[in-house]
Amino acid sequence: MPQHHPIGIIDIGSNTVRLVVFGGRNRTPLPLFNEKSTCALGAGLESSGRLNPDGVPQALAAIQRFVMLARAMEVERLDVLATAACRDATDGRAFMDEIERRCGVRVNLLSGEDEAKRAALGVLCSIPDADGMVADVGGGSLELITVKGRRFGCFATMPLGLLRLSEYSAGDRDKALAIIEKRLEAVDFMEEGRGRHLYAVGGAWRALARMLIDQMNYPLHVLDNFTLPRAEAENLIGLVARQSRKSLDKVQGVSKKRLPMLPLAALLLERLLQRVQPDAVVFSVYGMREGQFYASLPDAVKEQDPLLASAAKLAEAAGRFPAHGHELLDWMTPLFPDEPPALKRLRHAACLLGDIFWNEHPDFRAEQAFLRVLRLPFMGLDHHERAGLALALYYRYAADENSEAIRPAHALLDDDRIRRVRTIGAALRLGHTMSGGVAGILSRTRLTRGERVLMLGVPAGDPLFNSEAYTRRLDRLAQELDLTAQIAQV
Numbered sequence: 444m445p446q447h448h449p450i451g452i453i454d455i456g457s458n459t460v461r462l463v464v465f466g467g468r469n470r471t472p473l474p475l476f477n478e479k480s481t482c483a484l485g486a487g488l489e490s491s492g493r494l495n496p497d498g499v500p501q502a503l504a505a506i507q508r509f510v511m512l513a514r515a516m517e518v519e520r521l522d523v524l525a526t527a528a529c530r531d532a533t534d535g536r537a538f539m540d541e542i543e544r545r546c547g548v549r550v551n552l553l554s555g556e557d558e559a560k561r562a563a564l565g566v567l568c569s570i571p572d573a574d575g576m577v578a579d580v581g582g583g584s585l586e587l588i589t590v591k592g593r594r595f596g597c598f599a600t601m602p603l604g605l606l607r608l609s610e611y612s613a614g615d616r617d618k619a620l621a622i623i624e625k626r627l628e629a630v631d632f633m634e635e636g637r638g639r640h641l642y643a644v645g646g647a648w649r650a651l652a653r654m655l656i657d658q659m660n661y662p663l664h665v666l667d668n669f670t671l672p673r674a675e676a677e678n679l680i681g682l683v684a685r686q687s688r689k690s691l692d693k694v695q696g697v698s699k700k701r702l703p704m705l706p707l708a709a710l711l712l713e714r715l716l717q718r719v720q721p722d723a724v725v726f727s728v729y730g731m732r733e734g735q736f737y738a739s740l741p742d743a744v745k746e747q748d749p750l751l752a753s754a755a756k757l758a759e760a761a762g763r764f765p766a767h768g769h770e771l772l773d774w775m776t777p778l779f780p781d782e783p784p785a786l787k788r789l790r791h792a793a794c795l796l797g798d799i800f801w802n803e804h805p806d807f808r809a810e811q812a813f814l815r816v817l818r819l820p821f822m823g824l825d826h827h828e829r830a831g832l833a834l835a836l837y838y839r840y841a842a843d844e845n846s847e848a849i850r851p852a853h854a855l856l857d858d859d860r861i862r863r864v865r866t867i868g869a870a871l872r873l874g875h876t877m878s879g880g881v882a883g884i885l886s887r888t889r890l891t892r893g894e895r896v897l898m899l900g901v902p903a904g905d906p907l908f909n910s911e912a913y914t915r916r917l918d919r920l921a922q923e924l925d926l927t928a929q930i931a932q933v
Contacts (some may be wrong), residue, residue, distance in 0.1 A: 838868025
């Protein structure tokens with residue numbers, strides 16, 4: 444099956460209609476194109492039982508455009524998914540029939556269970572070892588589903604989408620709270636999320652995370668995997684839930700269309716945290732659409748580590764010596780005795796990425812490498828891991844710790860972790876200097892870490908290893924380990 448043809452997904456939601464085109468069946472769903480139209484199909488649904496009459500023609504026009512764009516992009520497949528508004532409206536079926544008639548596509552109407560499972564798959568696409576409860580809020584519904592060991596557990600769907608909740612409560616916070624409590628009380632598996640993670644999915648909660656990051660002066664402005672301990676999350680989110688519209692109007696960095704719903708989104712998440720009592724809330728930028736994409740992948744691709752698959756693809760695209768990364772990993776392994784698998788995985792990623800910035804200007808290479816790794820859409824990284832990986836690449840090119848750019852990453856790591864990534868960076872620099880990035884050279888040498896000495900063994904009499912440049916790099920690496928460097932010809 445072709446791996447490079449784009450995959451298109453049209454998501455017909457209660458608030459927005461969106462087209463996302465992903466760049467082929469790779470492990471990481473990278474969007475080539477992403478466009479939405481705010482049609483509010485679910486507005487007024489609770490009182491009328493029908494789709495918003497003002498939103499229907501807007502949605503039809505948007506979907507026609509999206510189908511034509513997807514075909515122009517020569518997508519391999521185009522999945523058209525309809526969710527809560529179409530599921531619950533009396534004229535939902537007629538609306539979907541009209542889409543099929545006009546556009547020549549099949550509309551797949553998702554059940555609440557389908558929505559929950561696809562949201563969970565989106566989280567699992569990014570975090571394969573996710574363990575806890577996935578909560579996906581949209582305009583029309585809230586889905587809850589437990590995940591563990593890449594499997595689904597209990598699920599529930601309820602009409603607690605923010606458009607509906609706003610309509611139910613008519614702006615009355617106490618009324619909204621009573622509705623939320625009644626619906627959540629009916630869920631009989633809340634205790635299964637206790638002490639585990641709650642994964643928050645959906646645009647409203649992403650907007651909430653963006654606001655929290657800004658208000659907290661949090662050092663890393665990356666939404667995915669932004670994690671807060673429950674007590675801190677309840678406190679901060681509770682404050683947002685009680686904000687007036689006038690106060691929210693002063694908030695920067697959040698869409699003005701999202702602002703009116705933020706207090707309701709915060710109230711719903713606050714009450715959910717209090718009911719579930721997870722150890723932490725994790726905000727995910729991956730949800731139903733990414734779950735649909737992930738479900739379409741071949742099993743062998745699904746099993747790939749998302750971080751290492753992305754790093755390997757970037758190394759291959761860089762066009763120099765992509766095979767060198769695996770050799771670097773093995774070569775420097777003696778420096779890290781008793782290394783846990785999770786840390787070895789991160790070091791492996793650093794080795795794969797260690798040469799992809801070769802074409803940046805030398806004066807800015809370290810900071811460019813740091814900033815790009817910090818912000819690239821890598822999956823399978825929490826914020827501490829992301830900061831460490833970015834710093835390892837920074838120290839691959841520079842030893843200076845005084846750069847303003849790297850201070851936010853330093854703030855997320857303890858001293859031991861900073862020392863570790865500095866060591867990885869120094870080892871990468873030494874390895875690339877010795878080998879020129881060419882595979883097969885480092886394997887002829889050997890690093891040995893003793894109690895007082897860092898020994899580098901090189902082939903005797905081989906002019907390839909006659910260089911003052913790499914001896915300076917070796918000294919630096921030894922300093923990071925508080926050892927003395929020695930070279931032995933063997």
